[in-house]
Amino acid sequence: MTTPALLSVTGLRAGFGAQTILHGVDLDVPEGKVVGIFGLNGAGKSVLLKVLAGVVPTWSGSVWLDGADITGLSPEKRVQRGMAHVPQGRQVFGSMSVEQNLRVGAWALRRRDKSRYDERLAQVYDTFPRLAERRRQPAVTLSGGEQAMLAVGRALISDPKIVLIDEPSAGLAPAVVEDLLSVLLAVRSFGLTMLLVEQNIRFGLRLSDSACLLQRGRVVYSGETSSLDQEKLGTYLGVGRLLADDLSKGLGGKPVAKKRARARAG
Amino acid sequence: MTVAEETGVVVAPRAERPRRTRFWTERRSNVAIAVLLFVALPLLTEHAMPKLLEQHHYFNLDVGVAMAVAAISLNLLLGYTGQISLGHAGLLAAGAFASGIMTSRWHASMVFGLLFAMVVGAAVAFVLGLPALRLSGLYLGIVTVIFGLAMQSSLLRSSFLSGGSAGVPMFRRVWGSTMTTDNAVFLVVSLLLLLGVWLVDVNVVGTRLGRAFRAIRENEAVAQAFGIPVTRYKLLAFTISGAMAGLAGAMYGHTIGYVNNEKPFDSTMSLMLVIIVMVAGAGRRLAVVFAALLFWLFPSFIESLHQWSYVVGGFLLMATVRTHPDGIADLLHHRRKPPPAPDAADSDGDDELPALPQLPAPARPIEPLLSAAADAPLLEVSDVTVSFGGLNAVDHVSLAVPTGSVVGLIGPNGAGKSTLFNAISGLVPIGQGRISLRGKEIQGLRCDQRASLGIARSFQHVGLARDLSVRENFLLAQHQLAPYSDVEALLMLPRAARAEAEFRARADEAIAALGFEAMADMPVRNLSGGQQRIVEIACLLVTAPELVLLDEPSAGMAPAAAENLATRLRDLRDALGRTVLLIEHNVPLVLDTCDYVYVLDAGKLIAEGAPAEIAANRAVIDAYFGAAV
Numbered sequence A: 001m002t003t004p005a006l007l008s009v010t011g012l013r014a015g016f017g018a019q020t021i022l023h024g025v026d027l028d029v030p031e032g033k034v035v036g037i038f039g040l041n042g043a044g045k046s047v048l049l050k051v052l053a054g055v056v057p058t059w060s061g062s063v064w065l066d067g068a069d070i071t072g073l074s075p076e077k078r079v080q081r082g083m084a085h086v087p088q089g090r091q092v093f094g095s096m097s098v099e100q101n102l103r104v105g106a107w108a109l110r111r112r113d114k115s116r117y118d119e120r121l122a123q124v125y126d127t128f129p130r131l132a133e134r135r136r137q138p139a140v141t142l143s144g145g146e147q148a149m150l151a152v153g154r155a156l157i158s159d160p161k162i163v164l165i166d167e168p169s170a171g172l173a174p175a176v177v178e179d180l181l182s183v184l185l186a187v188r189s190f191g192l193t194m195l196l197v198e199q200n201i202r203f204g205l206r207l208s209d210s211a212c213l214l215q216r217g218r219v220v221y222s223g224e225t226s227s228l229d230q231e232k233l234g235t236y237l238g239v240g241r242l243l244a245d246d247l248s249k250g251l252g253g254k255p256v257a258k259k260r261a262r263a264r265a266g
Numbered sequence B: 001m002t003v004a005e006e007t008g009v010v011v012a013p014r015a016e017r018p019r020r021t022r023f024w025t026e027r028r029s030n031v032a033i034a035v036l037l038f039v040a041l042p043l044l045t046e047h048a049m050p051k052l053l054e055q056h057h058y059f060n061l062d063v064g065v066a067m068a069v070a071a072i073s074l075n076l077l078l079g080y081t082g083q084i085s086l087g088h089a090g091l092l093a094a095g096a097f098a099s100g101i102m103t104s105r106w107h108a109s110m111v112f113g114l115l116f117a118m119v120v121g122a123a124v125a126f127v128l129g130l131p132a133l134r135l136s137g138l139y140l141g142i143v144t145v146i147f148g149l150a151m152q153s154s155l156l157r158s159s160f161l162s163g164g165s166a167g168v169p170m171f172r173r174v175w176g177s178t179m180t181t182d183n184a185v186f187l188v189v190s191l192l193l194l195l196g197v198w199l200v201d202v203n204v205v206g207t208r209l210g211r212a213f214r215a216i217r218e219n220e221a222v223a224q225a226f227g228i229p230v231t232r233y234k235l236l237a238f239t240i241s242g243a244m245a246g247l248a249g250a251m252y253g254h255t256i257g258y259v260n261n262e263k264p265f266d267s268t269m270s271l272m273l274v275i276i277v278m279v280a281g282a283g284r285r286l287a288v289v290f291a292a293l294l295f296w297l298f299p300s301f302i303e304s305l306h307q308w309s310y311v312v313g314g315f316l317l318m319a320t321v322r323t324h325p326d327g328i329a330d331l332l333h334h335r336r337k338p339p340p341a342p343d344a345a346d347s348d349g350d351d352e353l354p355a356l357p358q359l360p361a362p363a364r365p366i367e368p369l370l371s372a373a374a375d376a377p378l379l380e381v382s383d384v385t386v387s388f389g390g391l392n393a394v395d396h397v398s399l400a401v402p403t404g405s406v407v408g409l410i411g412p413n414g415a416g417k418s419t420l421f422n423a424i425s426g427l428v429p430i431g432q433g434r435i436s437l438r439g440k441e442i443q444g445l446r447c448d449q450r451a452s453l454g455i456a457r458s459f460q461h462v463g464l465a466r467d468l469s470v471r472e473n474f475l476l477a478q479h480q481l482a483p484y485s486d487v488e489a490l491l492m493l494p495r496a497a498r499a500e501a502e503f504r505a506r507a508d509e510a511i512a513a514l515g516f517e518a519m520a521d522m523p524v525r526n527l528s529g530g531q532q533r534i535v536e537i538a539c540l541l542v543t544a545p546e547l548v549l550l551d552e553p554s555a556g557m558a559p560a561a562a563e564n565l566a567t568r569l570r571d572l573r574d575a576l577g578r579t580v581l582l583i584e585h586n587v588p589l590v591l592d593t594c595d596y597v598y599v600l601d602a603g604k605l606i607a608e609g610a611p612a613e614i615a616a617n618r619a620v621i622d623a624y625f626g627a628a629v
Helices: A045-053 A074-080 A100-105 A105-111 A116-127 A131-132 A144-156 A176-188 A202-209 A230-237 A241-248 A257-265 B026-044 B055-080 B088-105 B110-132 B139-151 B183-206 B208-218 B220-225 B228-257 B267-281 B286-299 B303-323 B329-337 B340-345 B415-427 B446-454 B470-477 B488-490 B492-513 B529-543 B560-576 B586-593 B611-616 B616-626
Strands: A007-016 A020-027 A033-038 A058-063 A081-085 A162-166 A193-197 A209-216 A218-224 B171-175 B377-388 B389-403 B406-410 B432-437 B455-457 B547-551 B579-583 B595-600 B604-609
Touching: A007 A045, A020 A045, A020 B267, A033 A045, A033 A131, A033 A176, A033 A230, A033 B340, A045 A081, A045 A100, A045 A162, A045 A193, A074 A081, A074 A105, A074 B286, A100 A105, A100 A116, A116 A176, A131 A144, A144 A162, A144 A176, A176 A193, A176 A202, A176 B616, A202 B110, A202 B139, A209 A230, A209 B026, A209 B586, A230 B560, A241 B110, A241 B228, A257 B595, B055 B088, B055 B183, B055 B208, B055 B228, B055 B267, B055 B286, B088 B110, B088 B267, B110 B139, B110 B171, B139 B267, B139 B446, B171 B579, B183 B208, B183 B228, B183 B406, B183 B488, B208 B220, B208 B228, B220 B228, B220 B446, B228 B470, B267 B286, B267 B560, B286 B470, B377 B415, B377 B579, B389 B406, B389 B415, B389 B432, B389 B579, B389 B595, B389 B604, B389 B611, B406 B492, B406 B586, B415 B446, B415 B455, B446 B611, B455 B529, B470 B492, B470 B529, B488 B492, B492 B529, B529 B547, B529 B560, B560 B579, B560 B586, B604 B611, B604 B616, B611 B616
Parallel strands: A033 A193, A033 A209, A081 A162, A162 A193, B406 B579, B406 B595, B455 B547, B547 B579
Antiparallel strands: A007 A020, A007 A058, A209 A218, B377 B389, B377 B432, B595 B604
């Protein structure tokens, strides 16, 4: 790695009770890049994001953000250091209005610099015009896609160095997923660093520069997204008949169902 | 396929050892502890070991045992079912007075007195349970406090019932004029009664009763969708708890020989019982029994402690709720587990392929329904409207789902798909229209009644009891299939025992198919979101109900699991003749599995047809697919 990574994770172990979920994860997220984490259910993807966000305690290993060790910091301290988290299931504050939700997201920002709040708010409304239209509405009345945008907007407003996003496309209609993808692609083009967990492989691969495949709490592959072929996807993620055609539009390679069967037999 | 041998998931270090059949199951150890306790303790009585203890020590032990029964009673209500009772002493009082009147006024044997106490306790608790059907939490707490105070200040003061403030003497009448005054003998009787209550409680936990109670505590909507009549089971919990409380009150009364409206069943006793259950660990029988014994024995042996017991109790409650909300028992339970072993866990084979989770094949014990007329619609929704505050979430929708088909329901977020599911499964009432299953109108039925007709569903936000283990959720899913009555369950009669064994076998099969053995006894909330989803769908496959409503089953599933889901949906249809209505945003999955697709937008049907037609439909592309197809 030539440039030092913005977020650097080494030997990260974590879990719940007696159950180890992450068995020593190493991960680098370079500045301005989007890294996608993929893996089977229970591989530890969401737990990894939660540990990085400080919501789940670290057992051992270290997490460095922008040259500073943040391993033991509380979630709110991490937000102040420039790390934002878009949790699984979006978790917007349903009874609060859109703008109040964004205001909560700007909590860390306002402590640093009150005058920038209006500017950031305008930028978020600029990126997500739908949120501006609905600024006074309670978040619960928003559609799923709008809630996803609100959750992302709430993370962006604090002007973070890195955003951790957990399954933004889950439960969204295909057209909305496309909208969200184009918004996130736009955000990426501004140079925002992101760490993304996705089950929607097509969505995830189009958004990320490099991919990290997680298997039972260990990193089994990491590299450029463009070097991921269907064989790897089939082997590690079980991408088979349903998705193969779909993905082949974007990726070179052969159908993977047979590869998987062969790998299993061997 | 050898998937069952692999474990395709994050596993605890010790989990990969071959599974041995454990002799010391939880049920067996419970029974063993009970038997030991109750065989050993009577040996300490005066006859076996003369002059071991003084009479007043036996007196204190008698009181302690009575309170242990009371604690089990409250634990059933508060710990399992999640219904707070801050007036439990009122139930004890009812039982005590019942037995007192029986033995002193009607000169009956104490045996009948105790039985009568249970009946009266159960009846009073049943009435007390009625408000619980509408209230919960704080409000139910207030109602039960008022009940306790009302019992104390008015009902028990009436001269008709209790001889006014003079109270009622409690005779330990064996027969005729034969009485037993020996506290040691009464301890044996008390311990046997505690044993009985203990075993009944073990049976409650081991059967569908306990599972229903705990499902209700967690999420009533989910419980209903599993086919549990919430009303009935709440009242049942109150009734069983009341019978136990009545017995406890009578035992207490017969120990002290005399009760009136002030002593000993006052509101502080109610609070103390709540403190005991919360501090020891709500839902943990052994801990609760020990806590009850300790709380009543310590202050009575050490006189100076007595006045401080409530201060200490209150402080303990605060400390427990703050640091270990699940009680001290939970803390001890965690201590027993091995600490995480860093290196042992990290060294297991990295090179082997992860096993793909396999959803269990649809249940075999259930006979196929292929004989049903294949083209008659199983489900017919005609002109159904559901409105929330003037907004029609579902607007004059009609659709037909033929028997033995997989029908898709797609549409943008907020189109009303989940609301329509709620209407079909009975979670929201419909404003107009008809919903019929096999030609029979069901829109007037409750959710659990519809479930018992064969409608089962999954939820957009996983519909499992999250505090229950994976195994318990599989058992819960089979609630409808239980062939035994509640009485059979309480006494664990052969039919109940056989059925439970069968349920367990089926649950084990499903867990093995998923490769989730290592997680089988973990609370579902410890699983990842995708794993929870997989368990939820697997629960539906295990029971293979006639009509399965799936609300975004593949959301959060890895591609491998989604592919497997497609296979299983076809199995349901082709091998068993089951019918599936599927809400899904995974377009390849819908196009691949569905026979027919309906498209909903803003509450209205905008298109219907074969998957290929739908994929080419301009209106649907604009409203839903966008650039995705």
